[in-house]
Amino acid sequence: MSLQRILRVAVHGLALAAPFLAVAGGPARAQDEPRVIAITAKRFEFSPNQITLSKGETVKLRIQSEDVTHGLFVRPLGIDAEIAPGRVTELTVTPQAAGTYRAICDHFCGAGHGGMKMTIVVEGPPASAGPGR
Amino acid sequence: MKKNLDRRRFLKIAGTSMGVGALYTVWPSLGRSAEAAELARRLGATTGERPTPFTFAQLSDAHVGFDGPIGTRALEKAVATINSLSRRPDLVLFTGDLTHDTENAGEHAARMNLFKEIAGRLQVAKVYHVPGEHDAGLDGGELFRSVFGPTSYSFDHRGVHFIALDNVSRARPEVGEEQRAWLARDLARFHQTTPIVVFTHRPLFDLRPDWEWFTSDGDEVMNHLAPYENVTVLYGHIHREDHHTIGHSRHFAARSLIFAFPDPEKVDEKKAVPFDKDRPFANLGLRIIDRTPGQATPADTVRVQDVELAMNELSGTEGFNQILKPATF
Numbered sequence: 489m490s491l492q493r494i495l496r497v498a499v500h501g502l503a504l505a506a507p508f509l510a511v512a513g514g515p516a517r518a519q520d521e522p523r524v525i526a527i528t529a530k531r532f533e534f535s536p537n538q539i540t541l542s543k544g545e546t547v548k549l550r551i552q553s554e555d556v557t558h559g560l561f562v563r564p565l566g567i568d569a570e571i572a573p574g575r576v577t578e579l580t581v582t583p584q585a586a587g588t589y590r591a592i593c594d595h596f597c598g599a600g601h602g603g604m605k606m607t608i609v610v611e612g613p614p615a616s617a618g619p620g621r
Numbered sequence: 622m623k624k625n626l627d628r629r630r631f632l633k634i635a636g637t638s639m640g641v642g643a644l645y646t647v648w649p650s651l652g653r654s655a656e657a658a659e660l661a662r663r664l665g666a667t668t669g670e671r672p673t674p675f676t677f678a679q680l681s682d683a684h685v686g687f688d689g690p691i692g693t694r695a696l697e698k699a700v701a702t703i704n705s706l707s708r709r710p711d712l713v714l715f716t717g718d719l720t721h722d723t724e725n726a727g728e729h730a731a732r733m734n735l736f737k738e739i740a741g742r743l744q745v746a747k748v749y750h751v752p753g754e755h756d757a758g759l760d761g762g763e764l765f766r767s768v769f770g771p772t773s774y775s776f777d778h779r780g781v782h783f784i785a786l787d788n789v790s791r792a793r794p795e796v797g798e799e800q801r802a803w804l805a806r807d808l809a810r811f812h813q814t815t816p817i818v819v820f821t822h823r824p825l826f827d828l829r830p831d832w833e834w835f836t837s838d839g840d841e842v843m844n845h846l847a848p849y850e851n852v853t854v855l856y857g858h859i860h861r862e863d864h865h866t867i868g869h870s871r872h873f874a875a876r877s878l879i880f881a882f883p884d885p886e887k888v889d890e891k892k893a894v895p896f897d898k899d900r901p902f903a904n905l906g907l908r909i910i911d912r913t914p915g916q917a918t919p920a921d922t923v924r925v926q927d928v929e930l931a932m933n934e935l936s937g938t939e940g941f942n943q944i945l946k947p948a949t950f
Contacts, residue, residue, distance in 0.1 A: 559793055563830035568837060570793070590831040595793045596758030598724065602833070602891070 522546040522580065529571050529593065530554040532600030543586045543612025549579040559595035562608060570595060586612035665780060673779045677712035678703055678745075679820070681857030682877030684755060685739075686732035687721035690896050695878040696739055704744045712778060713745050716857035716875060717753025717789065717822030724759065733768050749776075753822040753858060754789040762790035773800050775807050782811060786821040788836045794823050795837045804845050816851040823858045824874065826867060829885040834859050846870060859885075860893075 525547055528535045541547055551560060553573040560569045560579075564587075571577050593604035683696040703710060719740075720732040733756070740748060752765040752772050762772045772787035784807065788796045796804075811817070819825075825839035836842070846852050852870040860877035861884070881894040 557792065561830070561833075563827065563835070592831060592833055594833055594837075596722075596754045596789070597792075598759065599722065601758075605831075 522548050524548045524550055527551045527560075527606075528554055529558040529560070529604075531556065531558075531597050532593070532604040534560075534591070534593075534604065534606035536606070538607040538609065540609045540611060541581070541583050543583050543610055546580060546582040549581060551577045551579070556597050557595050558593045558597055558604070560591055561594040562589050562591045565589055565608065567591065568594075583610040583612075586610045670777060670780050675712075675779050676708060676710040677714065677778075678710045679714045679716060679855050679857075679873075679875045680878065681716040681875040682718040682753065682860055682879060683715075683736060684718055684721040684877070684879040685736040686723065686728070687879050689880060690898065691879055691901065693735070693739060694901075696736070697742075699878060700739060700742050704742070709745060711746055712783075713740075713743055713748045714783075714820045714855065715740065715748070715750040716820050716855055717751050718755045718857060718877075719750065719753070719765075720756050721879075722755040722759055726760070726764070729760075729764055733764055737768060747778075749783070749785060749820070751785045751787060751820060751822055752789055754792070754794075757787075757790040758792050761792070762787065765790075773803065781816045781818055784817065784819045786819055786825075786842065788821050788823045788825070788839075793837065794833060794835055796842050797838070801838065801841055801845065804842065808845060808849070811849070813848050814850050816853075817846065817849050818853045818855065819846065820855045822856060824856050824863075824865075824872065825854055826865065826872065828859065828863065828865070829891075832882075832885060832891040834885070843867065843870065 523545070525539055527539070527549055529551060530553065549560075551569065551571050552575070553571045555573060557573065558571040560567055560571060560577075562568075564585075565581065565583065567579060567581065569577055569579055587610055589608045589610065591606045591608055593601060597604065680696075680699055683693070685693055685696065703713065719736045720729060723729050723732070750765075750769045752762055752769075756762075757765050757772065765772060771785075772790050773785050775782065775784045777783070784804065786796055786804070787800065788794055791797050808817075821836075823836050824834055825836050825842050827839075828834040847868060847870075850869050854870055854872040856872065856874050857877065859874050860880060860882040861874065862876055863872075863874040865872040880896065882891060883894055885891075
């Protein structure tokens with residue numbers, strides 16, 4: 489069974505020593521430096537709960553848990569990360585298809601786990617298929 | 622051995638939705654031919670027991686402790702219904718979410734014990750369980766193991782090899798490398814025609830990933846099972862009936878004993894089907910189909926055995942359309 493990977497994702501899973509950064513909309517970046525989007529996860533929400541990317545743009549998602557281990561999972565975008573507390577998990581993503589995608593926590597975290605989700609909007613020419621799942 | 626025996630049809634497992642679960646009838650379509658007898662002998666040699674007809678039931682997602690209007694009534698009805706069957710199943714398999722989660726460990730243990738007490742009323746030879754994420758997601762399966770033992774295991778019954786797989790205790794939808802290696806070792810001694818029933822909680826394929834209806838390493842699990850010609854996968858988690866065929870394997874979901882989820886092809890948000898106090902067992906209603914071995918065509922073998930819960934609770938005919946569905950697979 490093949491899984492269609494529209495987006496290439498690098499899950500570094502590093503315990504980064506760098507401070508937790510929220511760079512989106514910040515000062516000008518070097519030419520090759522990807523935009524950085526900071527995301528916090530806590531029971532039972534992501535913050536922000538919606539982010540917007542551009543098709544073909546490489547971005548870094550820096551995700552930090554404020555309490556327990558969470559997950560960030562978006563099958564059509566190839567995102568599948570475990571977000572352990574006490575460290576920053578970094579994902580590099582380059583969306584290849586426009587659309588609206590639902591990201592979920594896939595690490596069972598308690599009573600409200602089923603409602604822990606966020607929306608990823610990828611702007612650009614729409615893909616021929618319907619909205620991603 | 623002659624090649625005129627279709628070995629994939631050697632032994633059939635007919636799934637029957639009961640609403641509160643599913644009833645399965647297993648029988649070898651052996652006939653009296655010499656080659657069929659030889660195949661039965663070979664299977665008997667690998668599993669230790671020649672295939673013979675039997676039935677078993679699957680129940681799922683009781684969520685004992687969930688704060689909802691059904692409580693444990695559907696679970697208790699299911700137990701009573703199985704006990705009332707004229708042809709009592711040999712086995713009952715529970716495919717997870719026996720309890721609803723709570724962070725109060727004592728309360729969770731009480732819920733597990735209540736489930737065990739109710740399920741303990743089943744008058745069948747053996748009852749098997751696998752955990753769901755609501756049983757094992759918060760404590761890595763510790764409570765489940767203390768009550769029911771290992772979360773993954775295998776056994777043979779009347780020529781069928783049963784495999785319990787745990788895809789919840791790692792907190793995420795995953796079987797994991799260690800269990801996959803165990804699965805490979807477990808399967809190694811079996812011939813490719815051996816009937817295999819896998820029971821687990823989550824679907825082993827991408828049914829609706831953004832509703833968490835998947836297992837991340839399901840592909841790897843199914844790759845281990847791919848050489849086998851008679852594979853049936855039973856699961857729960859999705860609180861609704863579902864049938865999928867992937868290669869040689871057939872995948873069946875049982876309905877829940879607490880509330881129903883909607884058709885994922887028709888709605889975008891995963892929200893429980895609203896409870897209707899006037900129809901409390903709607904979507905949980907009981908339907909049973911049995912199949913009698915030895916009949917010529919599937920249509921002849923389908924027998925409606927009972928509609929007890931639906932008839933008693935709904936005083937209607939809800940579910941009858943689906944009663945006939947198993948005749949087609």
